[in-house]
Amino acid sequence: MRDKDVRILWISGKSYQLGDEIAKHKHKFCQLQFFMSGSEQLTYDGQLIDLKKNHLFIVFEGTSHGYVFLQGSTVLDIKFVVESGLYEIIRPVLECRDFYIDAPMLLMIIQQLHTAATLGGCELGEVRPLFMDSLLKLLLLGLYQEQIERQPFAYVEPLFTKTQDNSKIKSMIDYLTNHYAEEIRLEDLSEHFHFSESYITRIFRDAIQLTPNQVLQEIRLNRGMSLLKSTNYSVERIAQSVGWSFNYFSRVFKRQKGMTPTDYRNMKQTIVDGLILSKDFDLSLEPTTEKLS
Structure with a gap:
C-alpha cells in the first residue's frame, strides 16, 4: 500500500x-x-x-x-x-x-x-x-x-521601482531569507554575489528605499512573530533562532510593534484559546456561526 x-x-x-x-x-x-x-x-x-x-x-x-x-x-x-x-x-x-x-x-x-x-x-x-x-x-x-x-518579497514588492537591478536584489533578499539565522554582514553579501558593498547598498536604496540590513531585520522580526504564535519556545530561544540576542530582539520588537514579544504572544494565544474547548465543555451545545457570515 x-x-x-x-x-x-x-x-x-x-x-x-x-x-x-x-x-x-x-x-x-x-x-x-x-x-x-x-x-x-x-x-x-x-x-x-x-x-x-x-x-x-x-x-x-x-x-x-x-x-x-x-x-x-x-x-x-x-x-x-x-x-x-x-x-x-x-x-x-x-x-x-x-x-x-x-x-x-x-x-x-x-x-x-x-x-x-x-x-x-x-x-x-x-x-x-x-x-x-x-x-x-x-x-x-x-x-x-x-x-x-514567508514570501521574501511580500512586504518590499510594493516599494520596488522599475530598475534593471530588481532581479539582483530579489536574489539577495532570497539569500537573506534562507540565512537569517546566521551572522550576515554586508561583506558576506558582497563576497557571495560578487558585487561591491557600496553597489549593493545603492541598488537596494534605489529600488526599495531600504538597506540590506533593514531588510534582514524585517525578515528576522517576521520570523520571530511567527514562532511566537506557533511555538511554546521561550522568547530567548526565539531571539537566538533568528540571529539576535534576547535584549535586542525585545527592543526591536517593542519599537516596531508597540508591545513586548510576550504581550504579542499572549494576545495571539487569546485568539487561539477561543477555538479550544475547555474540559467542562457541554457536548450538547453547538458553536455559534454568527461571526462567520
Missing part, C-alpha cells in the same frame, strides 16, 4: 566524511537532502550552493547536480516521485532554493523520517511504506506552506 501523490524510492540517513564527492548526474525522480549536521557544496544546474546544518534542498527531476562534502556530515537523503498534480503545485515554490528549517512541526517530521531511515520500523508491518510516504508528503506540503507564508 502506497500514497497516491508521493512515493519514496529510497531513503538514507547516511554519514559522510570530509572530501566525499558525488559526481554530476541527473535522474528521473526527485531528491531531498536535509543536513542533520555538517555541510556540503552542491553544484545545481551550474550554480554553487553551500548547504549547512538545518538546510534542506530539493533536486527536481532532470536537473544536473553533484556535491562534495566540506566536513563530516549526516544527511537525510530521500529519492522520491511525485504525482503530476502535486508536482506542478510545489515545483515553482520549492525549486532551486535552499531552505533553513526551524519550524517545530517540520523538524519533527524530519526526525521521524531520519529515525525510519536509520532504525527501521518493522512494527508498522505492511503499512510502513505508506506511513513513510505520508510523512514525506506532509513535509513537502508543510514546506510549501512555510514558503507561501
Whole structure:
C-alpha cells in the first residue's frame, strides 16, 4: 500500500566524511537532502550552493547536480516521485532554493523520517511504506506552506521601482531569507554575489528605499512573530533562532510593534484559546456561526 501523490524510492540517513564527492548526474525522480549536521557544496544546474546544518534542498527531476562534502556530515537523503498534480503545485515554490528549517512541526517530521531511515520500523508491518510516504508528503506540503507564508518579497514588492537591478536584489533578499539565522554582514553579501558593498547598498536604496540590513531585520522580526504564535519556545530561544540576542530582539520588537514579544504572544494565544474547548465543555451545545457570515 502506497500514497497516491508521493512515493519514496529510497531513503538514507547516511554519514559522510570530509572530501566525499558525488559526481554530476541527473535522474528521473526527485531528491531531498536535509543536513542533520555538517555541510556540503552542491553544484545545481551550474550554480554553487553551500548547504549547512538545518538546510534542506530539493533536486527536481532532470536537473544536473553533484556535491562534495566540506566536513563530516549526516544527511537525510530521500529519492522520491511525485504525482503530476502535486508536482506542478510545489515545483515553482520549492525549486532551486535552499531552505533553513526551524519550524517545530517540520523538524519533527524530519526526525521521524531520519529515525525510519536509520532504525527501521518493522512494527508498522505492511503499512510502513505508506506511513513513510505520508510523512514525506506532509513535509513537502508543510514546506510549501512555510514558503507561501514567508514570501521574501511580500512586504518590499510594493516599494520596488522599475530598475534593471530588481532581479539582483530579489536574489539577495532570497539569500537573506534562507540565512537569517546566521551572522550576515554586508561583506558576506558582497563576497557571495560578487558585487561591491557600496553597489549593493545603492541598488537596494534605489529600488526599495531600504538597506540590506533593514531588510534582514524585517525578515528576522517576521520570523520571530511567527514562532511566537506557533511555538511554546521561550522568547530567548526565539531571539537566538533568528540571529539576535534576547535584549535586542525585545527592543526591536517593542519599537516596531508597540508591545513586548510576550504581550504579542499572549494576545495571539487569546485568539487561539477561543477555538479550544475547555474540559467542562457541554457536548450538547453547538458553536455559534454568527461571526462567520
